[in-house]
Amino acid sequence: MPNAPARTPRPPEGVNETIEKITQKNVESILCDEDRRRAETPWIYRVVARVAAVCGTVGFLLAHVAFFSAWVLLNRGGDAWDPYPYTFLLFGVSIEAIFLSIMVLISQNLASAENERRHHLDLQINLLNERETTAIMRLLTELATHVNVPSTRQEEVRSLAQDTDPEAVLGQIASAEASHGRAP
Numbered sequence: 748m749p750n751a752p753a754r755t756p757r758p759p760e761g762v763n764e765t766i767e768k769i770t771q772k773n774v775e776s777i778l779c780d781e782d783r784r785r786a787e788t789p790w791i792y793r794v795v796a797r798v799a800a801v802c803g804t805v806g807f808l809l810a811h812v813a814f815f816s817a818w819v820l821l822n823r824g825g826d827a828w829d830p831y832p833y834t835f836l837l838f839g840v841s842i843e844a845i846f847l848s849i850m851v852l853i854s855q856n857l858a859s860a861e862n863e864r865r866h867h868l869d870l871q872i873n874l875l876n877e878r879e880t881t882a883i884m885r886l887l888t889e890l891a892t893h894v895n896v897p898s899t900r901q902e903e904v905r906s907l908a909q910d911t912d913p914e915a916v917l918g919q920i921a922s923a924e925a926s927h928g929r930a931p
Contacts, residue, residue, distance in 0.1 A: 777868075781861070792857060799854035802847055877911055884908035 785793065801807060818836050822829050829835040885908045891901050 784861075788857070792853065795850045796854045796857055799847075799850045802851070874913065881908055881910060 815836070818829070818833065821827070822831070822833065822836075884904050888901055888905050888908055891904070892898075
């Protein structure tokens with residue numbers, strides 16, 4: 748079947764298909780946005796991020812162990828081109844360390860910016876969710892009053908149906924952190 752349409756995988760047993768479709772759409776949307784952002788990133792930053800990713804692997808470590816071992820073994824005899832204390836090797840390693848540390852820092856800055864965007868998206872979704880929940884709670888208290896639910900059973904819902912002030916919550920967090928010695 749060369750022209751068969753792509754099938755969406757069925758969700759695991761017990762997963763609501765409607766929720767699975769919504770989350771799949773959300774995941775695809777976020778991945779497409781990340782792909783677009785990466786494509787817009789200047790090529791030099793993509794190269795630096797790739798080099799930093801390769802340098803953070805066990806293969807890179809093993810290649811260095813093999814290279815340094817070979818260098819030391821080949822420079823032990825009388826005809827060594829870089830005898831102990833391995834001046835050329837130390838020079839090369841120093842230059843490599845400078846460039847790798849800069850590349851890792853650039854890569855971390857890129858990752859930090861991406862994490863900040865994700866954090867901001869998460870915050871906005873949470874704030875929207877809080878507003879939606881508050882609106883639903885207000886509607887429920889009105890319905891409860893309409894069907895004569897005793898007001899004592901509505902007290903908690905009424906108190907939670909108030910708008911949340913994000914700045915007040917941030918102030919509360921800052922106060923709690925300060926009391927635990929974690930203030931910046």
